Amino acid sequence: MVVLRAGLCPGLTEEMIQLLRANDIRTVVDFVSSDLEDVAQKCSLSYKVLVAVRRVLLAQFSAFPANGADLYEELKSSTAILPTGSPSLDQLLDSGLYTGEVTELMGAPGSGKTQVCLGIAGSVSLGLKQHVLFLDSTGGFTASRLYQMLRAQAEDEEEQAALQRIQVVRVFDVYEMLSALQELRDRLSQQVVSSAGPFKIVVIDSVSAVIYPLLGGKQSEGLAIMMQLARELKTLAREFSLAVVVTNQVTRDSSTGPLKPALGRSWSFVPSTRVLLESKEAAWEKATTQRVASLAKSPRQPTGIQVELDIG
């Protein structure tokens, strides 16, 4: 709701604002949607001037259409596929994590979501030598575990450098998460060419931990904040060509129904790809590192494919 004020665009003077306000035109939307001939008469302003101002306001506040061919060219050069660190998971995801998209990992507690996230962070940092932003809302990030995983794959000096490329921010509510994302956005907008390599991935473990406290009470406010967060994640992914990975819990409709992602219907539309992590059935007695990952939603592959993972 942008309010009209002098200097908002060239040609919009204080006297004009006063005249418009006297006729109930206060915001940009009011101005753009009114009949300019009518306004010109009532406010005794020049029709030509009003048309010119309208054109400038629209150019300033509306979105600009792009041509499909141009967009395709851009995407070809900016889209990357990031390895998750686990070849079978990469296969499930049609080569890996695509930039420009939000990918969701869902699973019950103990299903291995945090481990997979650590694996992804390690793989991108060590393998691609790129920076990673890890937003931790559960307190589950342990640097020592990550160090262990890197040690197993890296050579001597590399794991220190790899750890340094992973930035961990602990966030405990949705506002902290939103402000961490805003900080990221500011940093990326100002960045010219970074010598440390492009920034390509954000891992969020988990998104349900910060959203759950908001849902259920005064329903629409919590849902609105959740959708703001969803919007922020998707625009970050698109505008800066990032891969965004989020983790979520699971629920069931009834005690025998299929597992579905938590956070409800509105959230279910947000990720482009969704992977379900489960323990293998035979592993009830002993704790193993074997997991089963199934593809629940994908823009590219048929759903239902399953692979086995070792998160050890």
Place this chain on the structure above:
Amino acid sequence: KLLARLEGRSSLKNLEPSLFAEEGSPVHGDVVEFHGPEGTGKTEMLYHLIARCIIPKSGGGLEVEVMFIDTDYHFDMLRLVTILENRLAQRTEEIIKRCLGRLFLVNCNSSTQLLLTLYSLENMFCTHPSLCLLILDSISAFYWIDRSNGGESLKLQEMNLKKCANFLEKLVREHHLALFATTQTLMQKSTNSVESFFPFKLQHETDTDYRPYLCKSWQQMVTHRIFFSKQCNSGNSKGFTVISCHLKRNHVVKRSFTVAECGVQF
């Protein structure tokens, strides 16, 4: 220019006959709503329609231009290119780019920006006579945010969407477009017995998981409502169903489709 527009007018009838309950649909001026829960094939169907439009006549397409307004940041260009590559006999870069040149994309971040963008797009419709398909994915994207911003007043909550709906109707009418918009199933179908006494409830609404929540202005301008759902056969995880309703004449048709590498197949 008028002749070009008249010629474009008859060409949309072959867009996708399986989607519609009546022959000869869609015509210019139609407003089609795709409704369904996530993962039911709405976006794939949109890619299918786009491909049908932008592929040249020599390739079996309609060779018309499409305007795609994306409010969800959901559009996957690489997927569209895969579909095009599978449908064209000659898959050269040159031909793909020419097809894509007939597609225009806009991203909108709020209902206010959507409204202002619609105003500024009006000019484009005037200057591009072969632009006759407008797609809006999705029109329900700002529902919760608008509801929260509007506070307690339903009127304020719905104000932006109402203005968008009214302006869309004007655009569709004046420039002879066909509008396809998706809405997401955000709410559970009401099992309230009072609602089931509502005399004007159409047959299709009781069969499907549909609970209207967008403003009246939008609901009244829709001419066809198409419901998407997954088929529940145990063996077939790739099948989807559409239930297509012509709202004015109350014709309902049910069809199924699958999604393959080349896109939607009926």
